[in-house]
Amino acid sequence: MVVVRIVDGDTLDVRGNGGVLPKDAVARVRLLAIDAPERGACFAEEATGRTAALLPPGSRVRVERDDELTDPYDRSLLYVWNEQGTFVNEDLVRGGHAEAVLHPPNDKHWNRISAAEDAARRIGAGLWTTCAAPPETSTPPSDPPDPPPADTPARPDPPDTLSPDTPARPDLPDGPPAGVPDVDCADLPGPVRVGPDDPHRLDRDGDGVGCDLN
Incomplete structure (x- = not known):
């Protein structure tokens, strides 16, 4: 099976070899058990770059399916290994380029991938540091506004206000x-x-x- 194009950090197009996917058919593949940042979101470019480095177009890959092969969007749900034998799904999570996300019943490698996320969180790898939410700061409460005079009618909502x-x-x-x-x-x-x-x-x-x- 050959990589045709990297779409984003967790999605790519491959050309089938007649095994899991039909021979010579180009299929959209969604890497199983992971979720990389959406394009435009924090760390999305880094995630896409890492996937492209692991799976350059033209390179050959080994894939493995789980219980469900496709999702409602006709994407093939797969675990992928590159030419060097790197388990790409796990690598992206371990490096902080993606989160581990379980979608039953596809859980064949869940223990391995979720353990990679635990390791990434511990060291603050990738998005776990770069995209961490800033700590909340407490602000002193402000005095409540003075109530309107008793004879002041309540202002009606504008007629086009949406509930x-x-x-x-x-x-x-x-x-x-x-x-x-x-x-x-x-x-x-x-x-x-x-x-x-x-x-x-x-x-x-x-x-x-x-x-x-x-």
Whole structure:
């Protein structure tokens, strides 16, 4: 099997050899049990660069499937070893280029990959230091504002104010749900509604719409 193109830190295109994937067919592969930063997010360029270094286009790879071969987006879910015998899924997690994420029933190498994340966290490798959230700082409470005079009528809300439950861009389709291997914007045809949870981290500007930025 030959690498055709690196899409991002956890996604690539390969040409099948007739084993797990059909011979000469180009398939989109999602590396199993890991989640690299979405393009544009913190440490995404470093993650993509590491994957490209491990799996340069034109190089041959060995792959292994788990219980489920494909996901709802028709990506092949695989464990990948490069020409030097490096277990790429594990390497990316151990170096802090990706997080370990379990998606049952595909758990054949979960113990090994999750142990790599534990090691990366302990030493602050990669994204565990670069993308660490700054510590919260406590601020002294401010005095509450003076109440309005008793004869001051309450100001009505503007007529076009949206309630908190009003979804952003109701004309857009819902984004992918949680519980499936991480989806990137490259896997979607266009912008989607993601809501406040945004399980696949598609909303880079926090406006409730994912994949709406170039």
